Amino acid sequence: MTTTATTILRVYDDATPHAPLVETTDGERIASELRAIGVRFERWAAGAELPRGASQDAVIAAYRSSIDRLIDECGYQAVDVIRLERGNPNAAELRKKFLDEHRHSEDEVRFFVEGKGAFYLHAGDRVYQTVCVRGDLISVPAGTTHWFDMGPDPEFTAIRLFITPEGWVADFTGNPIAARFPKLDA
Ligand SMILES: [Fe+2]
Numbered sequence: 561m562t563t564t565a566t567t568i569l570r571v572y573d574d575a576t577p578h579a580p581l582v583e584t585t586d587g588e589r590i591a592s593e594l595r596a597i598g599v600r601f602e603r604w605a606a607g608a609e610l611p612r613g614a615s616q617d618a619v620i621a622a623y624r625s626s627i628d629r630l631i632d633e634c635g636y637q638a639v640d641v642i643r644l645e646r647g648n649p650n651a652a653e654l655r656k657k658f659l660d661e662h663r664h665s666e667d668e669v670r671f672f673v674e675g676k677g678a679f680y681l682h683a684g685d686r687v688y689q690t691v692c693v694r695g696d697l698i699s700v701p702a703g704t705t706h707w708f709d710m711g712p713d714p715e716f717t718a719i720r721l722f723i724t725p726e727g728w729v730a731d732f733t734g735n736p737i738a739a740r741f742p743k744l745d746a
Pocket residue numbers: 658662663664668706707708730
């Protein structure tokens with residue numbers, strides 16, 4: 561996975577999904593826009609080269625110091641890794657899982673160490689499409705309505721931190737809003 565990419569934030573009125581009010585790749589601007597809705601966003605170093613087929617343990621070992629820093633700071637109890645390589649036969653099913661608006665009873669914390677994926681945060685009458693790439697840390701607070709698009713042929717590795725894995729079950733809102741918004745690769 562050698563794709564170089566840039567984080568992008570697009571802020572939309574939730575009624576006008578094709579005309580962003582804000583579009584920026586500036587890391588500080590992205591952090592401050594997201595901070596205003598309670599979402600933590602930071603750009604971290606993610607320099608490890610992971611071989612194809614690297615195990616969860618290998619990914620965790622490569623980023624142990626970053627993970628320990630988050631655990632010390634926020635009290636997370638569990639860590640795992642989601643790693644998808646291109647050509648995954650279950651891609652469509654995996655993508656569909658979080659493509660509708662939902663919320664969780666605990667924070668959704670993701671540290672992207674390869675590839676990319678898009679979070680869509682629905683706060684008030686705004687939708688914040690945040691395309692996260694390698695090095696991006698995002699923490700979506702408990703209760704924030706959102707969805708996630710990994711694209712049709714996903715390629716990303718994200719380290720996930722939890723207080724309790726049970727807290728991360730998706731509670732779907734039933735709002736069909738996600739279908740109206742541009743997808744990750746649109
Ligand atoms: Fe989620």
